[in-house]
Amino acid sequence: MTKTVLVACGAGIATSTVVCNRVENLIKDNKVDATVIQCKIAEVASRQESADLIVSTTILPTTYKIPALIATSYITGIGMEALDKKILDHLK
Template identity: 90%
Template sequence: QCKIAEVASRQEGADLIVSTTILPTTYSIPALSATSYITGIGMEALDQKIIDALNKTFAN
């Protein structure tokens, strides 16, 4: 967990970015918006996107 301003400098040690705020730039790793966790709408679909992104990352 970190502040959005810290994400770019900390992405090297991560496999996926899951953000509850607007992502201000692009990153070298997959990044997903997680506002569904705040609203409660579409959480299962987001869960699947996270699983798919991690499976793709670890398949390489």
């Protein structure tokens, strides 16, 4: 069954593009059956029903029904492997 990952940032443009590429490469390199959807943080609540994981570049304004990870390490370059592992653990 294909998993769905929401990659969200404040505006849905700049930082989420960086994170989106990283997550897409991660799932491809690890042969995980998953789709990555880039969106604005404001859209996450309405999209969570059809998703398995949220990866956000910004502080989440609320709690969601699905797991959510903050992807700051993909922006700063610190702790990226640990975040890779967390994402993969949620998708397997």
